[in-house]
Amino acid sequence: MAVASSISTRIINAVLSQKLKPGARLGEQELATLFQCSRTIVREAMVDLAARGIVIVSPRRGWYLPEVNVEMARELYDAREIIETGLLRAFARRKETLDAATLARLRLHLAEQKSALESEDVERRSYLLGDFHVCLAQCLGNQVLASKLRDLTVLTTLFTMRHQTPSDARLSYEEHAAVVDALASGNASEAEHCMCQHLGTWEAKVHLVREHDPLEKLRQALTSPKDLPPQVSRTAGVAKADEGDI
Amino acid sequence: MAVASSISTRIINAVLSQKLKPGARLGEQELATLFQCSRTIVREAMVDLAARGIVIVSPRRGWYLPEVNVEMARELYDAREIIETGLLRAFARRKETLDAATLARLRLHLAEQKSALESEDVERRSYLLGDFHVCLAQCLGNQVLASKLRDLTVLTTLFTMRHQTPSDARLSYEEHAAVVDALASGNASEAEHCMCQHLGTWEAKVHLVREHDPLEKLRQALTSPKDLPPQVSRTAGVAKADEGDI
DNA sequence: CATTCATATCTTGCATACAAGATTGAGTGA
DNA sequence: TCACTCAATCTTGTATGCAAGATATGAATG
Incomplete structure (x- = not known):
């Protein structure tokens, strides 16, 4: 029901509003259900965002907001x-x-x-x-x-x-x-x-x-939140780290 | 047989080498045949390039290199x-x-x-x-x-x-x-x-x-090349225009 | 008890089928 | 001759199905 550009815009606005955190996973089927469209449309939005550096894809794993180091x-x-x-x-x-x-x-x-x-x-x-x-x-x-x-x-x-x-x-x-x-x-x-x-x-x-905070990197590396984005694991878990669980 | 990123890279390099001219049409099926892959992959490359401003899509008509005015x-x-x-x-x-x-x-x-x-x-x-x-x-x-x-x-x-x-x-x-x-x-x-x-x-x-050349715009507007990209028609036809046919 | 391996499940990658808009050209009527 | 209509065709838009990699689960084994 939604076009790809509206999905990418919504995601961008959610990030700017701090409603989506670094490392957040963006599942294709989840988004497709949410926006009442097929995965094709969602993938189009993801490819668009990836071209602009706003999401990164981990092959066969999923799309994630980058952990900016x-x-x-x-x-x-x-x-x-x-x-x-x-x-x-x-x-x-x-x-x-x-x-x-x-x-x-x-x-x-x-x-x-x-x-x-x-x-x-x-x-x-x-x-x-x-x-x-x-x-x-x-x-x-x-x-x-x-x-x-x-x-x-x-x-x-x-x-x-x-x-x-x-x-x-x-x-x-x-x-x-x-x-x-x-x-x-x-x-x-x-x-x-x-x-x-x-x-x-x-x-x-x-x-x-x-x-x-010279220990930040080490702490980040040793933190193990639930969805750990794999290819940026050096800085993973930061979103959780400042929520008080360390 | 080719991945989307290699297609977009090839297109970018072709433009930098001046082997593709402004207004050139990039047909999905043509590219799919050329790169021996499905239209899905070609579309992925096109969406990527569109996100970067390098191609523009005219709905249901096709993908074109922009006529930069x-x-x-x-x-x-x-x-x-x-x-x-x-x-x-x-x-x-x-x-x-x-x-x-x-x-x-x-x-x-x-x-x-x-x-x-x-x-x-x-x-x-x-x-x-x-x-x-x-x-x-x-x-x-x-x-x-x-x-x-x-x-x-x-x-x-x-x-x-x-x-x-x-x-x-x-x-x-x-x-x-x-x-x-x-x-x-x-x-x-x-x-x-x-x-x-x-x-x-x-x-x-x-x-x-x-x-x-104050007449350039008018000449461009009145030129009628074969594939006229529609939504930028004001500046269309330039690629042909400087090939000596006016 | 720790480790390894097999399997079930989940998720993305890609091709394909079909829908629908855009264009073209023949044909018709004024 | 010109303008208009409509059907045939071409091209993109979208959904879906299946393939294949990644992860999680759990049993078997040392």
Whole structure:
């Protein structure tokens, strides 16, 4: 009953909302039953997501959300910093200003973020904080990079999911607002600087994960949750690990 | 007999080698016969390529290589400039130097480009000139961005295919060499500058297409080649148009 | 009791059959 | 001659069936 694109969109949104965790198994028959369609459609959605790096397949075992390790996370944050600051830098060089409608769209997005933050709607909050970056890329006029950035954002969410706290969320919101304020005042270079700093604070946390908890990898390796995704077993079990069972 | 990934790789390489032109139709049964497999496998490859933006599907009509128009080409070149100069900039900021093996890989690639250039092997020349950018991204250490960049490179090839001349190719090679020379001498900022200039010359041509030939769009719109991809009909027929039939 | 091996079961991999939309071209009527 | 209709054909869209690998279970064996 559902088309493949709606399934992949639903999965992406579920990840951004932190409703699906790294290592989660995506069974073909389960999804087919859920969406009332055949496995053919589900497989189409899985192949689509796999091409974008959002799911990985273990032959004859199943489809899984990747366990993003620290090395991969660093690459992802580097990539995002390059793309997002690059977009702002290119915008600044063009010496354009955002038109009123675009600016309104960004302000509306900020307002929604704030609302989700204050109502402590964790799922919506997580979704919006990630989606803001994609929204901004779209507003800056490059749809190609915006779509690539969405996929990167999904993957970074799979990593940060294990570490984000409410105070992190509040800080993120404020840094987002700073970017938009800078753009609104016509100072795109300042916006670039703000964004660089914003992503930098996250990227710094990536390094902290290693330094602050050198046992993390070993603990992860020795944890044995029920569905252990096989080919990434080095980092498996993380989703469970921070739920208090170690 | 073939797996889906080998089919998509073959198609990508064929585009980079300019053996497949924009607007080309990719019939499922044709490919299945060619690769001695079922349509299921072919469809898997098509869905994969579609997720990466390399093919587009016209419902119940078929799969086509996109006709990249000027607006899209500008986005693509902007995206490539952001990613490629961004990678070099990040590398420069890290103050690392390329190790000998990596440098050797780049020099070998340059030698192959030169060889293809001198032997006038057009297909290999085109492939290598595009692949160099992906190779460089890999050498700079970000596999995620390298894979995204490959897809962007395929699409820009679909655009430039109509305009590149032998002298353009020679210039590209020399600009590639300048980038590697700068990296070899430890001056990554200079490499970034070279790359920016290199991509800039191409992006400038994108604008020239419009300015230099204002009738292009009209000519394209009024051209009626045999397989007219329907949903991009505004720019259809370009592949045939520059083969001398107008 | 630990280990190994066989078997049952579950899940994905792939081919194929059929449904349904799109195109083409012949034929018909004005 | 032109426009329109309808059927034949071609191509993709989707479901399903079977093959085959992976895992789990449990009995047999040392």
